[in-house]
Amino acid sequence: MATTVPRTGSGPSGQSPDGILAPMPSAERPADLVLTGGHVHTVDPGRPRAEAVAVRGERVVAVGSTTEVSGHIGPRTRVVDLRDRLLLPGFQDAHVHPISGGVDRLQCDVREARGRDGVLATIRAYAASHPGEEWIVGSGWYMADFEHGTPRREDLDAIVPDRPAFLPNRDGHSTWVNSKALELAGITRDTPDPADGRIERDPDGTPTGTLHEGAADAVERLLPRITDDTLSEGLRLAQDYLHSLGITAWQDAIVTPRDQLIYRRAAEAGWLTARVEAAMWWQRDRGGEQVNELIARSRDGSVGRLRSNSVKLMLDGVLETFTGAMLDPYLDANGRPTERRGITFIDPDELRGWVTALDAAGLQPHFHAIGDRAVRGALDAVAAARAANGPTDTRPHVAHIQVIHPDDVPRFAEVGLVANAQPLWACHEGQMDDLTIPFLGPERTTWQYPFKSLLNTGARLAMGSDWSVSTPNPLVEIEVAVTRISPGSRGGAEPFLPSERLTLDESIRAFTLGSAYVNHLDDDTGSIEVGKLADLTVIDRDLFAMGAGPIGDARVLLTTVGGAVVFEDPALG
Numbered sequence: 001m002a003t004t005v006p007r008t009g010s011g012p013s014g015q016s017p018d019g020i021l022a023p024m025p026s027a028e029r030p031a032d033l034v035l036t037g038g039h040v041h042t043v044d045p046g047r048p049r050a051e052a053v054a055v056r057g058e059r060v061v062a063v064g065s066t067t068e069v070s071g072h073i074g075p076r077t078r079v080v081d082l083r084d085r086l087l088l089p090g091f092q093d094a095h096v097h098p099i100s101g102g103v104d105r106l107q108c109d110v111r112e113a114r115g116r117d118g119v120l121a122t123i124r125a126y127a128a129s130h131p132g133e134e135w136i137v138g139s140g141w142y143m144a145d146f147e148h149g150t151p152r153r154e155d156l157d158a159i160v161p162d163r164p165a166f167l168p169n170r171d172g173h174s175t176w177v178n179s180k181a182l183e184l185a186g187i188t189r190d191t192p193d194p195a196d197g198r199i200e201r202d203p204d205g206t207p208t209g210t211l212h213e214g215a216a217d218a219v220e221r222l223l224p225r226i227t228d229d230t231l232s233e234g235l236r237l238a239q240d241y242l243h244s245l246g247i248t249a250w251q252d253a254i255v256t257p258r259d260q261l262i263y264r265r266a267a268e269a270g271w272l273t274a275r276v277e278a279a280m281w282w283q284r285d286r287g288g289e290q291v292n293e294l295i296a297r298s299r300d301g302s303v304g305r306l307r308s309n310s311v312k313l314m315l316d317g318v319l320e321t322f323t324g325a326m327l328d329p330y331l332d333a334n335g336r337p338t339e340r341r342g343i344t345f346i347d348p349d350e351l352r353g354w355v356t357a358l359d360a361a362g363l364q365p366h367f368h369a370i371g372d373r374a375v376r377g378a379l380d381a382v383a384a385a386r387a388a389n390g391p392t393d394t395r396p397h398v399a400h401i402q403v404i405h406p407d408d409v410p411r412f413a414e415v416g417l418v419a420n421a422q423p424l425w426a427c428h429e430g431q432m433d434d435l436t437i438p439f440l441g442p443e444r445t446t447w448q449y450p451f452k453s454l455l456n457t458g459a460r461l462a463m464g465s466d467w468s469v470s471t472p473n474p475l476v477e478i479e480v481a482v483t484r485i486s487p488g489s490r491g492g493a494e495p496f497l498p499s500e501r502l503t504l505d506e507s508i509r510a511f512t513l514g515s516a517y518v519n520h521l522d523d524d525t526g527s528i529e530v531g532k533l534a535d536l537t538v539i540d541r542d543l544f545a546m547g548a549g550p551i552g553d554a555r556v557l558l559t560t561v562g563g564a565v566v567f568e569d570p571a572l573g
């Protein structure tokens with residue numbers, strides 16, 4: 001597991017993402033690692049399939065048949081017999097929140113718990129094993145596990161009576177607290193709802209223990225401050241976890257100055273093994289004066305495998321709470337139009353100017369857009385930047401893209417905006433069927449997640465998870481991209497807009513080379529080619545073979561970054 005990350009300053013283009021010149025390949029020296037006897041899916045159109053790969057130092061030196069590559073084996077070469085397994089380029093997650101995801105795992109994380117009883121058992125066990133913690137802080141419960149989607153304080157009081165408890169749900173929009181926490185925050189039946197939230201109450205006004213949106217702030221501000229050490233530990237945990245899922249690089253979708261410091265320290269200390277692009281958070285209560293600060297932060301934030309050349313612009317909310325920005329109004333429960341068209345966090349005129357300024361400064365716009373009005377705002381802003389700046393290499397991309405007006409689908413390719421898909425969400429499940437479709441109506445329902453239509457019009461596609469909102473396992477996400485069926489309802493379930501299904505090949509390409517493109521890593525990673533960095537992952541079965549079973553059931557057995565092993569399962573053999 002020894003991995004060393006060369007530490008140097010940022011280098012000019014032509015150097016590797018590690019900032020060092022590649023060593024001169026010597027034809028004589030044998031490979032350090034040979035992976036052989038497998039199915040190599042290279043994502044290189046020049047040679048799509050192979051059997052074996054040889055790695056010397058941090059780079060791939062041969063791709064070919066088992067016989068061709070055997071010439072690279074020397075006495076000290078590690079030879080891994082793939083035994084018909086699948087070798088892929090490492091996955092790259094183009095939209096993920098690793099630090100907070102890792103911190104969630106350090107706290108009372110109930111994501112893996114099944115049902116109300118499972119959640120309560122997890123919290124009870126956590127409280128028992130953390131007697132010294134002043135607060136029980138956790139996250140990740142699922143609304144469908146509780147009556148009316150709102151868990152009650154009495155359930156928490158029964159297992160955590162003496163300490164305050166604070167647990168946001170999986171999407172972070174609702175928080176479960178116990179009586180002690182309500183008491184400390186002074187929330188009673190007489191407390192009015194804040195402007196940006198709602199206190200769930202019994203008929204007599206007594207708070208039940210679920211606080212929606214900003215109503216949780218009164219409790220949240222009492223929580224013990226998370227230390228830098230905890231954030232670093234969260235990052236380390238997240239990195240190990242993501243490597244174990246075959247992920248070798250990612251784009252962190254919200255990087256505050258403090259997060260950037262945590263990454264910098266990891267890079268300087270030499271343990272940031274993943275290649276990371278940091279998307280620095282655009283503060284929407286401020287304006288264009290931020291651009292110069294972001295340029296400075298970009299310069300300081302490029303150390304080792306860390307790059308900070310992206311800026312996250314959050315344009316709207318989510319459909320389930322009617323905060324996603326729509327061109328036409330949401331419907332009410334009876335299918336009649338309402339007055340609500342969602343929230344625009346950044347004024348579209350100002351957005352055009354700021355995106356033009358960021359693009360001119362060489363910074364990449366990374367948008368969050370859910371509703372069709374927000375998506376159009378991102379397209380218009382990129383079009384304005386192109387008109388003002390001409391072609392640049394900032395590679396703007398837009399994450400989520402839940403509802404795209406059909407007129408806007410071809411514009412992705414026209415303006416050069418990369419579609420950054422979270423494919424796990426493109427299926428029938430509770431949030432889609434009960435909280436989204438009724439309020440969009442039949443026509444707009446069919447405008448959701450049009451991945452195949454985007455590809456057909458020549459758009460570039462990248463993929464990411466949005467972990468810890470949902471699983472970071474790319475194989476599960478790819479399964480949904482291919483089937484449009486939730487892994488939770490395999491067999492019998494109806495696919496969601498089946499004409500938008502992608503092939504396995506297209507999905508893998510989006511999760512490797514497609515995401516490498518938005519990370520500006522495609523020259524050196526994203527496919528398995530001679531001369532590229534050996535960022536690789538071994539899957540326990542050939543997903544392209546008949547009878548491989550559900551894609552999401554496959555497991556990762558080995559992950560390398562720059563030729564160094566960062567994850568290995570004993571089952572690799």
Ligand SMILES: [Zn+2]
Nearest residue numbers: 095097253466
């Ligand atoms: Zn996100």
